[in-house]
Amino acid sequence: MKKLIQLTVNDREVEIAVEPNMTLTDLIRYEIGLTGTKKGCETGDCGACTVLLNGLPVNSCLVLAVQANGCTVETIEGLETEDGLHPVQDAFVEHGAIQCGFCSPGMILSAKHLLDKNPNPDESEIRAGIAGNLCRCTGYQKIIDAIKSV
Amino acid sequence: MSDHKVINSRARRIDTPAKATGRAIYVDDLSKPGMLYGALLQSPHAHAKILSIDTSAAEALPGVKCVVTAKEAGLVKYGVSPARYDETVFCHDRVRYVGDEIAAVAAIDKETAEKAVSLIKVEYEQLPVLLTIEDAMADGAPLLHEKYPRNITGEVHQEFGDVATAFKACDLIKTTTVKNKRQDGGFIEPQGCLAEVDLDGTLNLISSTQSPHYIQRTVAMVLGLDVGKVRVKKMYVGAGFGPKAGTNPMELACSLMALKTGKPVKMNYSREQVFMFNRGRHAFTHKITIGVKKDGTLMALEHECYLDGGAYASFGPATVYYAGSLLAGPYKLPNMKYDGWRIYTNKPACGAQRGHGAVIARAAFEQQLDMIAEELNIDPKELRQKNMMETGDTTCNDLNMSSFGMAECLDAVTGGSDWEAKKGKLPKGKGIGLACGFFVSGAGFPIYRSDTYHGTVMIKLTEDGGTVLVYTASAEIGQGSDSAFAMIAAEALGVPLECIRLASGDTDMGVDLGAYSSRQTLMTGHATKDAAEDVKRQILEVLSDELDVPVEGIDIVEGRITFDRPVDFSELRTRYIKEHRGWTDNPDTEYLTFKEASRIAYLKKGTIVGTGKYKPHFLGGTYKGAAVGTSPAYGCSAQVAEVEVDMETGQITIVQIVDAHDCGKAINTTSVEGQMQGSISMGIGEAMHEEVKFDANGNVINNDLAEYKMVTALDMPPVDAIVVETNEPNGPFGAKEVGEGAIMPTIPALLNAVYDAIGVRIFELPLTPERVYNAIQEANKE
Numbered sequence A: 001m002k003k004l005i006q007l008t009v010n011d012r013e014v015e016i017a018v019e020p021n022m023t024l025t026d027l028i029r030y031e032i033g034l035t036g037t038k039k040g041c042e043t044g045d046c047g048a049c050t051v052l053l054n055g056l057p058v059n060s061c062l063v064l065a066v067q068a069n070g071c072t073v074e075t076i077e078g079l080e081t082e083d084g085l086h087p088v089q090d091a092f093v094e095h096g097a098i099q100c101g102f103c104s105p106g107m108i109l110s111a112k113h114l115l116d117k118n119p120n121p122d123e124s125e126i127r128a129g130i131a132g133n134l135c136r137c138t139g140y141q142k143i144i145d146a147i148k149s150v
Numbered sequence B: 001m002s003d004h005k006v007i008n009s010r011a012r013r014i015d016t017p018a019k020a021t022g023r024a025i026y027v028d029d030l031s032k033p034g035m036l037y038g039a040l041l042q043s044p045h046a047h048a049k050i051l052s053i054d055t056s057a058a059e060a061l062p063g064v065k066c067v068v069t070a071k072e073a074g075l076v077k078y079g080v081s082p083a084r085y086d087e088t089v090f091c092h093d094r095v096r097y098v099g100d101e102i103a104a105v106a107a108i109d110k111e112t113a114e115k116a117v118s119l120i121k122v123e124y125e126q127l128p129v130l131l132t133i134e135d136a137m138a139d140g141a142p143l144l145h146e147k148y149p150r151n152i153t154g155e156v157h158q159e160f161g162d163v164a165t166a167f168k169a170c171d172l173i174k175t176t177t178v179k180n181k182r183q184d185g186g187f188i189e190p191q192g193c194l195a196e197v198d199l200d201g202t203l204n205l206i207s208s209t210q211s212p213h214y215i216q217r218t219v220a221m222v223l224g225l226d227v228g229k230v231r232v233k234k235m236y237v238g239a240g241f242g243p244k245a246g247t248n249p250m251e252l253a254c255s256l257m258a259l260k261t262g263k264p265v266k267m268n269y270s271r272e273q274v275f276m277f278n279r280g281r282h283a284f285t286h287k288i289t290i291g292v293k294k295d296g297t298l299m300a301l302e303h304e305c306y307l308d309g310g311a312y313a314s315f316g317p318a319t320v321y322y323a324g325s326l327l328a329g330p331y332k333l334p335n336m337k338y339d340g341w342r343i344y345t346n347k348p349a350c351g352a353q354r355g356h357g358a359v360i361a362r363a364a365f366e367q368q369l370d371m372i373a374e375e376l377n378i379d380p381k382e383l384r385q386k387n388m389m390e391t392g393d394t395t396c397n398d399l400n401m402s403s404f405g406m407a408e409c410l411d412a413v414t415g416g417s418d419w420e421a422k423k424g425k426l427p428k429g430k431g432i433g434l435a436c437g438f439f440v441s442g443a444g445f446p447i448y449r450s451d452t453y454h455g456t457v458m459i460k461l462t463e464d465g466g467t468v469l470v471y472t473a474s475a476e477i478g479q480g481s482d483s484a485f486a487m488i489a490a491e492a493l494g495v496p497l498e499c500i501r502l503a504s505g506d507t508d509m510g511v512d513l514g515a516y517s518s519r520q521t522l523m524t525g526h527a528t529k530d531a532a533e534d535v536k537r538q539i540l541e542v543l544s545d546e547l548d549v550p551v552e553g554i555d556i557v558e559g560r561i562t563f564d565r566p567v568d569f570s571e572l573r574t575r576y577i578k579e580h581r582g583w584t585d586n587p588d589t590e591y592l593t594f595k596e597a598s599r600i601a602y603l604k605k606g607t608i609v610g611t612g613k614y615k616p617h618f619l620g621g622t623y624k625g626a627a628v629g630t631s632p633a634y635g636c637s638a639q640v641a642e643v644e645v646d647m648e649t650g651q652i653t654i655v656q657i658v659d660a661h662d663c664g665k666a667i668n669t670t671s672v673e674g675q676m677q678g679s680i681s682m683g684i685g686e687a688m689h690e691e692v693k694f695d696a697n698g699n700v701i702n703n704d705l706a707e708y709k710m711v712t713a714l715d716m717p718p719v720d721a722i723v724v725e726t727n728e729p730n731g732p733f734g735a736k737e738v739g740e741g742a743i744m745p746t747i748p749a750l751l752n753a754v755y756d757a758i759g760v761r762i763f764e765l766p767l768t769p770e771r772v773y774n775a776i777q778e779a780n781k782e
Helices: A024-031 A087-094 A104-117 A123-129 A141-149 B016-021 B056-060 B110-119 B133-137 B163-168 B212-223 B249-261 B271-277 B316-325 B358-376 B380-387 B406-416 B481-493 B520-547 B570-578 B594-605 B669-689 B746-758 B769-781
Strands: A003-009 A012-018 A050-053 A056-059 A072-074 B036-042 B048-054 B064-068 B101-107 B121-126 B152-160 B172-179 B192-197 B203-207 B230-233 B265-268 B283-292 B298-308 B335-343 B430-440 B455-461 B468-472 B500-504 B554-557 B560-563 B609-614 B634-645 B652-662 B719-724
Touching: A012 A024, A024 A050, A050 A104, A056 A104, A087 A104, A087 A141, A087 B016, A104 A123, A104 A141, A104 B016, A123 A141, A141 B669, B036 B110, B036 B249, B036 B271, B048 B101, B056 B064, B056 B110, B064 B110, B064 B249, B101 B110, B101 B249, B133 B335, B152 B316, B163 B283, B163 B298, B163 B335, B172 B358, B192 B249, B203 B212, B203 B249, B212 B230, B212 B249, B249 B265, B283 B358, B298 B316, B298 B358, B316 B335, B316 B358, B358 B380, B358 B430, B358 B669, B358 B746, B380 B406, B380 B430, B406 B430, B406 B634, B406 B652, B406 B719, B430 B746, B455 B481, B455 B520, B455 B594, B468 B481, B468 B520, B481 B500, B481 B520, B520 B554, B520 B594, B520 B609, B560 B594, B570 B594, B634 B746, B652 B669, B652 B746, B669 B719, B669 B746, B746 B769
Parallel strands: A003 A072, B036 B265, B203 B230, B298 B335, B468 B500, B652 B719
Antiparallel strands: A003 A012, A050 A056, A050 A072, B036 B101, B048 B121, B064 B101, B152 B335, B172 B283, B192 B203, B192 B265, B283 B298, B430 B634, B455 B468, B455 B609, B554 B560, B634 B652
């Protein structure tokens, strides 16, 4: 039996009926149509599904859609503005911090959250801040360089 | 300072802004009206006869549109190498590993499809399960594939020179046996596909693949379709590393169900299914015997290797060759004997994974070189330098080093890591280690016997506007190939990168063998350069004719037409402006622009299209298996690793890695460094943390990314990546590979560094704290 929920996604109000067992990832990707949030494992291990839920990074595959009722959700699509790329996105592009790109939406949101909290993190704080986002392509070096540069 | 205008720079990649913003589309992001979801029935048993399959309950479930088994799919055999085609889409009489596919269902949603799969009743008769090489080769062991006695998928016996005689002349002969564990590719995007049949009968298959071309041929062959009516495309792909280079049963099942239902069908692997499918690094046991003279001269290598290959051949027949052939370099080695066996077992098939069969062989060899260096009291760097091949040298098995910057790489890493100051001088618990390696820039031959070009590229100029459209069937899987080809096209044509618009990964665009064996930069790069030069020639010929200037006196540089003499081109400009009446930004420069020249060329000749193609000249020797290991060029690298080992717990901390890689010429320097750093992260994972674990019933027990331990940002040390350029004559603008060569030295550099720290050699991977701790304890007892 579906449940009606209301949430704000990237500053837009959304009202939608969802099955109780639907994950936030599936809600975002298939019901709302924002496919930037990725599914890498669906068991909360890889971080590719990271979104900001009420400002905090979460593995959206471990959040039920119904748990997001009344919450704000920020996905990767919410970072770009009419002025162009968010500084974190631009830094990732400039420093070669993106290869296959599948971890990037989650990684960028984790980085954004870190920098919003701590504008001048040292290297160990940066590594800890993205520890929940697996990347198989880059070896993390250029991701760390990018975050340092913002 | 580079003397190139576009390449050899840190240009921003053309695909990464879309990836940074979530705009980049991967296959699971797609949705089609009326789309069905597919699910697979996979064997829960590692080895069993199939007595019966009853799909009636599944078919009757509301919402199910299609149930297929071997009856519908047929039994055409496929695989990777035609001589070893041993797979069918679905099993019909026997399952050979936990995960072997038996049926598929397409339904209105995923939940219904999965429910239907659970309703398919299969009667099994369990058979003895063979989980080790010893079990599989034992007398009386059941044969997994009737054609292959003792479950040997393939065996190799090669000798170059005369090893026995050479050993007699050696002052020191050393033997070690090194083992690794099966690896998983660990790409963050699981395999997925979407198949749809057009109303004109074309099957469109979109898949997360490294090689649309190989998939296209396999789908056509297995399903009995006209290959001209099969189009395989890829969206952006979340990496591959090898397991995505061959066709998987899901792609075939998905295509079949799209044909049967007339509806688009989408399928995905769960992460669990990614582990079940595997096709990753084999488990190797290498017994290496090296003979040297007391001055350190390498004389001979005797090498015996067993590969645990899982239930199907996959790339295995090539793997067992690579395990031997790539030990013939990078040092001068006149005598080499290799015996290798690749064995079938009741586990997921192993395939090709970054570095293919050469990685663990390299680890064993470089570790033993270190042992020899120690015993002869020669510095490990000196021992390597003394024996190093040079540009132009050929190995005993006919592999030619047309460019070879190994000496430069060795100097760069020992300089950059303070090797002289640290080697042998660090306190107990701290260590430094060195290793070298090399790899092919593309296999010399395609995986099916053919005269085909390895890559074809089309370039079309827009009829107006000066935009250059580049079409390549090659696969951008994260390595940066799209950007590399855009940069090569721009460089060769003489225009800025912004003029290029590139599309890739579609079999309609041409032939490209895809992203494997580190081939694309060199091979597809050549085809791209070819096509761009073709276009340039056509434009110059038109200009020559229009302006009465010889072709040799005209050039295109950074989007400007240059002449070797004063030329009045005003008539051309007037014609151009007349055609653009109303435009507010018509050209008014003192030079003729590429935009104007390409418009004039179109008006003269019609659409300007250039084509390029690449096939290596015949490579290698004529002995059996000579093809494997051949390549038009070899990338090479050296690494120094510095570690700290906690003697009480066996925990290793990597302090730093310095890596130098000769890529010939960096098309995009940032991309080259990225490949080096990424290779190292996979090498560290394999050296220290990663192994696929099985229980006694053949189930993968660590089938998730928490228990299969890949390197996180907290585990990765700082990596100093040094790019070395030797201008490979066989490469476009001198470029050759970096995608796989850079993983070669990582494991042995760590093995050697750990030895330097703890004084104990370890011959089994991964170097878990437990294994290191036990080795220390064992040594203390003695």
